[in-house]
Amino acid sequence: MSLNNRNYKLKIMKSKRKTIALQIESSDSVVVRAPYRMSINDIEKFIDKHKVWLDKHLIKMREIEKLSEKERKYTDAEIRQLAESACTVISERVRHYAPLVGVDYGNITIRNQKTRWGSCTAKGNLNFNVALMRAPIEIMDYVVVHELCHILELNHSDRFWKEVERVMPEYKTYEKWLKDHVYLIKSFT
Numbered sequence: 001m002s003l004n005n006r007n008y009k010l011k012i013m014k015s016k017r018k019t020i021a022l023q024i025e026s027s028d029s030v031v032v033r034a035p036y037r038m039s040i041n042d043i044e045k046f047i048d049k050h051k052v053w054l055d056k057h058l059i060k061m062r063e064i065e066k067l068s069e070k071e072r073k074y075t076d077a078e079i080r081q082l083a084e085s086a087c088t089v090i091s092e093r094v095r096h097y098a099p100l101v102g103v104d105y106g107n108i109t110i111r112n113q114k115t116r117w118g119s120c121t122a123k124g125n126l127n128f129n130v131a132l133m134r135a136p137i138e139i140m141d142y143v144v145v146h147e148l149c150h151i152l153e154l155n156h157s158d159r160f161w162k163e164v165e166r167v168m169p170e171y172k173t174y175e176k177w178l179k180d181h182v183y184l185i186k187s188f189t
């Protein structure tokens with residue numbers, strides 16, 4: 001297949017890099033990052049070799065974009081109302097899990113964050129994204145446990161993940177759900 005006869009826009013960016021890589025920008029735009037010395041013929045062979053991977057991820061990107069289009073933007077009043085509900089619901093989940101993690105915590109704040117589901121300060125204050133109110137309860141619980149474990153380990157070291165796993169052995173499933181549903185955050189921002 002020729003570089004021009006594809007169902008997506010293809011941009012080739014050459015640089016001093018040593019390897020070639022594919023980057024999906026959107027459901028109809030792909031970037032190939034290649035070394036200066038690589039020929040167009042070799043780039044085409046690389047793309048064809050990775051066609052199955054590329055098609056799979058382009059389809060996934062289309063599905064995410066369709067879901068994002070369906071998601072309406074919330075008004076400020078709706079976000080405030082959802083945040084009030086989140087204060088109650090998430091605070092209950094924090095009170096439930098804190099003894100299981102074995103920590104005390106500071107203040108709980110609900111925010112309309114653009115990129116994070118939650119965060120924890122060095123003083124043990126917890127911040128949670130209002131978008132969690134649109135996630136299943138087990139996902140909310142995972143974020144709560146994740147942030148509570150940061151009170152013990154303010155990093156993502158092996159010790160941190162062992163603490164998360166001790167309280168929630170199936171955490172990797174929930175972590176994947178969050179990555180796959182990050183578009184939920186965008187409908188609030």
